Amino acid sequence: MSPPSDPAPAGAGAPGSDQERLEAQLQVFAREIGAMYRSQKARAEQLEAALGALKTAYLETIRSFAFVVEAKDAYTGMHLERCRSYGVALMEELGVADDHPDAEYGFLLHDAGKIGVPERILSKPGPLTAAEWRVMRAHPVIGYQMLENIPFMTTAAEIVRCHHEMFDGSGYPEGLRGEQIPLPARAFSIVDAFDAMTTDRPYRAAMPTERAAAELSRMAGTQFDPDVVAVFLPLIERLPGVGARA
Ligand SMILES: [Fe+2]
The missing domain is CATH 1.20.5 (Single alpha-helices involved in coiled-coils or other helix-helix interfaces)
Incomplete structure (x- = not known):
């Protein structure tokens, strides 16, 4: 000075x-x-x-x-990236995106636990046996355990753990129902199903977006949170890449 x-x-x-x-x-x-x-x-x-x-x-x-995890499943293509972008758009529309900045990591990593599922089960052409299903159904918990100790991945870990839960309690691994399922996971299951329905798979062609929307409406209250479906449906035309192809 x-x-x-x-x-x-x-x-x-x-x-x-x-x-x-x-x-x-x-x-x-x-x-x-x-x-x-x-x-x-x-x-x-x-x-x-x-x-x-x-x-x-x-x-x-x-x-x-x-993408390394996804590479084990040859059919999903850019499914993960679309789940991320649709999921972020839905979280923004719900007004909760800022509360869960790590949600997009959960959308990307939802199936990361499949890394613990043997290839012969993941790629089995026929139906799985009961024992094989038990192994397959462990993947949300395996993925959760991979993330649960990372402090800033709390929401991501919850999405991974709950991405196969259903609104009526018939999902897995815990059979959570309604608001017991964290909101980002309820949002994820809708965008995941929407993308699965609207993209080509080896065993069927892609569904038109209107039909996929009708399917989501039909399953609102059973598989999906009806309030979140109601927010998602008007958003479909504005999703990245969807408006152009519809
Ligand atoms: Fe999964």
């Missing part, structure tokens, strides 16, 4: 009054505070940019991992 300067105006002769000295001192403080503010603002902007870059890198890492 520079030594205090004489606040009296140059050439003023006798020292200035107390009032003048105080005003000069205040100007010095104001300049110093201004400089500090600019420096802190620049630092905050640098931190924000670094945080943005970190978030992008984090999402890309999770996306890569999710």
